[in-house]
Structures are given as C-alpha cells and as structure tokens.
Amino acid sequence: MNSNNILEKIFKHKSREIEERKAQSPANLLEQKPGFPKKPISLSGAVQKEDDTGIIAEFKTRSPSMGTINEQADVKTVTQGYLKAGATALSILTDSHFFGGSMENLGLARETNDCPILQKDFVMEEYQVIEAKAYGADAILLIAAMLSKEKIQELSSFAASLGLETLFEIHRKEELDKLNEHIHLVGVNNRNLKDFSVNQENSVDLVNSIPNGFIKIAESGIESPKQAFNLLNNGFNGLLIGGQFMKNRKPEEACRIFIDQLKNYRKKQRT
Numbered sequence: 091m092n093s094n095n096i097l098e099k100i101f102k103h104k105s106r107e108i109e110e111r112k113a114q115s116p117a118n119l120l121e122q123k124p125g126f127p128k129k130p131i132s133l134s135g136a137v138q139k140e141d142d143t144g145i146i147a148e149f150k151t152r153s154p155s156m157g158t159i160n161e162q163a164d165v166k167t168v169t170q171g172y173l174k175a176g177a178t179a180l181s182i183l184t185d186s187h188f189f190g191g192s193m194e195n196l197g198l199a200r201e202t203n204d205c206p207i208l209q210k211d212f213v214m215e216e217y218q219v220i221e222a223k224a225y226g227a228d229a230i231l232l233i234a235a236m237l238s239k240e241k242i243q244e245l246s247s248f249a250a251s252l253g254l255e256t257l258f259e260i261h262r263k264e265e266l267d268k269l270n271e272h273i274h275l276v277g278v279n280n281r282n283l284k285d286f287s288v289n290q291e292n293s294v295d296l297v298n299s300i301p302n303g304f305i306k307i308a309e310s311g312i313e314s315p316k317q318a319f320n321l322l323n324n325g326f327n328g329l330l331i332g333g334q335f336m337k338n339r340k341p342e343e344a345c346r347i348f349i350d351q352l353k354n355y356r357k358k359q360r361t
Contacts, residue, residue, distance in 0.1 A: 096154060096286065097235060097236055100188060100212055100236075101212070101214070101236060103187055103188075104185075104212045104214060105214070107187065108214065108215055108217060108218065111217070111221070112217055115221070117217055117220045120220050120221055120224040121220060121224065123224040123225070125197070125200060125223070125224055125225060125226045126220075126223055126224045128226070129253060130206075130223070130227075130228035130229070130252075130253045130254055130255070131204075131205065131206045131207075131228045132206060132228070132255065133146075133179055133206035133208060133228055133229040133255050133257070133274070133275065134255055134274040134275050134305040135206075136178050136179050136205070136206045137178055137179065137275075137305060137307070137327045137328035138305065138327055139178070142176075142178040143176050143177065143178055143349055143352060143353075144178055144322060144326075144327055144328035144329060145176070145177045145178055145179075145318075145328065145329050145331055145345075145348075145349065145352075146177070146178065146179045146180065146181050146208060146307070146328055146329065146330045146331070147169075147172035147175075147177035147179075147180060147181070147331060147332070147335060147345055148180070148181035148182075148183065148210065148330060148331060148332025148333075148335070148336070149163070149165055149168055149169055149172075149180065149181070149182050149183065149191075149195065149199065149332070149336070149341075150183035150189050150190065150191060150210070150332050150333070150336055151163055151183075151189075151190040151191070151336070152188075152189055152190030153188070153189055153333065154188050154189075154286060155281065155286040156333055156337070158190075159333060159336045159337055160336045160337065160338075160339075160341065161190065163336065163341060165182070165195045165198045165199055165202075166198055166199070166201075166202045167342065168336075168341045168342050169182075169199045169202060169203055170202055170203060170342070171340075171341070171342020171343070171345065171346070172335075172341070172342055172345050173203055173205055174342070174346075175342055175343075175345040175346035175348075175349050176345075176346070176349040176350075176353075177205075177345060177349070178205070178206075178328065179205055179206040179207065179208065179328075180199055180203060180205060180206070180207045180208065181207070181208040181210045181330055181332065182195055182196045182199050182207060182208070182209060182210060182227075183195070183210045183211070183332075184196050184209055184210065184211045184222075184225075185210075185211045185212060189210075191210070191211070193221065193225045196209055196222075196225040196226060196227060197225045197226055199226070200225065200226025200227075201226075206228045206229065207226060207227055207228050207229070208227065208228070208229045208230070208231065208257060208330075209222040209225070209227035209229070209230050209231065210231050211230075211231065212233065212236060213230050213231060213232055213233075213245060214236070214237065214241075214245075215245075216244075216245065216248050218230075219245060219248055219249050219252065219254065220252070222254065223252050223253075223254055227254065228254065228255065229254055229255040229256065229257055229274070229275070230245075230249050230254055230255075230256055230257070231256075231257050231259060231277075232245055232246060232256055232257070232258050232259065232273075233259045234258065234259060234260045234261070234265035234268050235259075235260075235261060235265065237268075238268075239267065239268040239270075242258070242268050242270065242273075243270050243272070246258070246270060246272035246273050247270075247272045249272070250272045255274040255275065256272060256273045256274055256275070257274070257275040257276075257277050257307065258273045258275065258276050258277065259276075259277040259278075259279050259309065260276065260277070260278060260279070260296070261278070261279050261281075261282055261292065263296055263299050266299060266300065266301070269301070269304070273304065274304070274305060275304065275305040275306075275307055275328075276300045276304045276305070276306055276307065277307040277308070277309045277330060278292060278293045278296045278297065278300075278306070278307070278308055278309060279292070279309045279310050280292045280293055280308070280309065280310040280311040280312075281309075281310040281311060288310065288311040289311075290311045290312075290313075290317070293308040293309075293321055293324075293326065294320075294321070294324050297324055297325040297326060298325065305327045305328065306325060306326045306327050306328075307326065307327065307328045307329065307330055308321045308326045308328075308329050308330070309329075309330040310330070310333075312329055312330075312331050312334060313334055315348055315349075315351035315352040315354075315355060316355060318331070318348070318352050319352055319355040319356065319359075323359075331345075331348075334348070335348070
C-alpha cells in the first residue's frame, strides 16, 4: 500500500465498519459491560514518572507498511512480558482490517494487566469512544490528518467526560492548530500516514513546537535504544514502540533487551 490516499481508504472502510458495529453492539449495551464504570488509569501520569522508561509498548500483528508482522503472537503473553521488561504502558491495535487487531485483544490485555492502556484505532465517532472504555482502554488516539478541528474538539471532550485521556497524533507543525484543552498527550508520528514513508528526524524537528503543558510522545520508526535515549533527552516524555518489538518471535524478550540497553545509556549519562 503506497498510494497517497491510504487515509481516505481507511476513513471509508472505518465508516462502514462503525455502522456494522453499532448494529451488533449498540452503545447502551456497551455501557453495561463490567469494564465501563471502572476508573481509567492516567497514561500521561505514568509516562511522566522519573523512574519509568516512558515506553508505551504496542501489540500489533499486521500493518499496511510492514504487512504481516507476527500473527502467532499471544496478546496476554506479550503484554505481560512487556510490563515485566519495564514498559510503562501498553498500546493495543484494535483495527482489524488494516492492522489485524480486535476489541477482544484490548479486553484480554485489560484483564491481564494493571497499567495504562492506549486503544490504537482510527477513532471518528463518539460510539468508538464508548466502545474503547467498555473494553478497558484508558486513552484513545485521535489523528490530526484524519479529523477536522471541530471533530477533534468534540471527540476529545467526550473522551474526557468518560475519564479517558487523548493522545493527539500529528505529523506536521500546522496540525498543532487543532489542539484543545481536552487533549493530554501529543504524539509526533515519524511515519507519514498518507504514504507510510518514515522520517526519523520528524520528532526532533517538532518537539519544541508542542506547547508546554502537553505530554510529548515520539511515535514510529524508533529502532534502537540509542535513538530512544536521544529522543527522551530531546524533550519527549515517552515513546510509542511496536514494530521493533513485534517483528521478533518473542516480542516481550526484544522489549526486555531494548529497555535494558536504554537503561545502560541512562546510567552512563549519570556517571
């Protein structure tokens, strides 16, 4: 998939999918799920802790840019392993068509882990925010390139009313104009979602443009502990890393090695 209208394709497919999901599981039934009334755990609070790595470790089995990554991975085993390895939080892909994810994976990760969980999907409607909370998410993702300023205001406000935090994802400086007071975290995606090209300098270029008061997260294309260390030293509070771990047979083990090396860089800095 390398055309310039990938987001358009996703938008159209997701619109149809949402209507189907509404018919199968209306919002009033989702609100009756046991997880819906539970108080969410703060993702922004977790990544700010000095003794934590700030790594949001992601579970995904497929992506448009990488194709099949690791379809044999077990969500419970991997996510538990991520936290044992030292990850601060989890990100769970729930888009099925493009990323091989599911709401069931989100639910299983919630059952198994007591940490902040970001639901990673293409959120376009309030129904999806209700769904995310019902399955145990603590934060949702809103993508600047996909949504209008008004829609981002509406969805982030609704999420906040349910106690959920919002990670607002940008790729260009101009997209910061869509920020609002209901957003907690700003993620800079090094991957251009229109053609999936990666520019690893994008995070460093944009970090100082993000207004104070927002938690800053670097996303995508983070391939080495040294790069992670440099991003954290350049003003980011946290890092969202998925493919680098998931492409290994044991993603949790790859995460452990990565975090151990990152900690070594930090020790060297302090000595």
